[in-house]
Amino acid sequence: MFKIVNRKEMAGGTVILNEIEAPKIARKALPGQFVILKANEDGERIPLTMADTDPQKGTITIIYMVVGKSTALFRDLQTGQGYQDVIGPLGKPTHIEKVGNVVCVGGGTGIAVMHPITRALKQAGNNVIGIVGARSKDILIMEEEMRAASHTLHICTDDGSYGHHGFVTDVLKDVLEQGDVQMAVAIGPVPMMKFVSLMTKEYQVPTLVSLNPIMVDGTGMCGGCRVSVGGETKFACVDGPEFDGHQVDFDELMLRLQAYCDEEQGCFEDYCTIRDAK
Numbered sequence: 001m002f003k004i005v006n007r008k009e010m011a012g013g014t015v016i017l018n019e020i021e022a023p024k025i026a027r028k029a030l031p032g033q034f035v036i037l038k039a040n041e042d043g044e045r046i047p048l049t050m051a052d053t054d055p056q057k058g059t060i061t062i063i064y065m066v067v068g069k070s071t072a073l074f075r076d077l078q079t080g081q082g083y084q085d086v087i088g089p090l091g092k093p094t095h096i097e098k099v100g101n102v103v104c105v106g107g108g109t110g111i112a113v114m115h116p117i118t119r120a121l122k123q124a125g126n127n128v129i130g131i132v133g134a135r136s137k138d139i140l141i142m143e144e145e146m147r148a149a150s151h152t153l154h155i156c157t158d159d160g161s162y163g164h165h166g167f168v169t170d171v172l173k174d175v176l177e178q179g180d181v182q183m184a185v186a187i188g189p190v191p192m193m194k195f196v197s198l199m200t201k202e203y204q205v206p207t208l209v210s211l212n213p214i215m216v217d218g219t220g221m222c223g224g225c226r227v228s229v230g231g232e233t234k235f236a237c238v239d240g241p242e243f244d245g246h247q248v249d250f251d252e253l254m255l256r257l258q259a260y261c262d263e264e265q266g267c268f269e270d271y272c273t274i275r276d277a278k
Contacts, residue, residue: 229247
């Protein structure tokens with residue numbers, strides 16, 4: 001069992017933080033890599049990119065939004081309980097180097113994935129401009145962590161309840177128009193990554209995105225996580241999860257992510273009904 005040593009509810013209980021004992025993974029994991037978790041023998045394998053690691057404590061941190069049966073099952077796990085399986089680190093780590101001025105754009109729970117990458121880019125000597133967004137202030141996560149990891153942090157909310165009233169691309173455009181940006185990283189909802197990449201392409205700024213297609217085994221065997229990048233088929237689990245945002249077919253990715261939405265919603269509702277009846 002991989003024990004949960006710290007649990008925190010965020011964004012009104014819709015987002016959960018778990019700090020998990022996994023010393024071997026914590027020693028090897030690098031920013032941008034992910035793990036696959038399974039709650040119990042009958043559980044589904046869920047890939048989640050790590051929000052933090054602590055090699056000294058031997059722990060990794062994941063942050064996820066409750067959207068279906070499996071994440072609802074994860075949410076029911078309390079401190080002292082644990083996951084049956086945690087496999088990793090998987091995927092290629094982020095290539096970290098000093099390039100100059102870097103813009104890190106995070107949205108929703110993608111902010112958690114962005115955090116260790118932002119911190120590593122700052123530690124490498126880059127000037128890091130952070131831009132984070134959420135629908136409203138009450139569901140914004142990891143503000144203080146991102147503020148510490150960035151030299152400058154801009155906050156955006158769709159409803160204007162905090163920071164800039166509008167989308168992350170509004171602030172990104174202002175930053176790009178000032179010039180002298182060598183690199184961008186965007187992690188969050190697929191539409192956000194798409195429009196960030198379209199904007200940075202106009203300004204010829206290289207851009208990395210972290211993709212989240214449906215995944216099963218995490219080793220490149222099943223092909224479930226295939227994505228089209230530059231007209232070629234890539235597997236997010238072994239070729240990614242990070243790719244050149246200017247080359248990704250985001251429309252295809254969105255269609256694939258919607259393939260099982262009805263089945264997922266049905267399983268989630270059935271699980272909640274059975275759990276609430278107990």
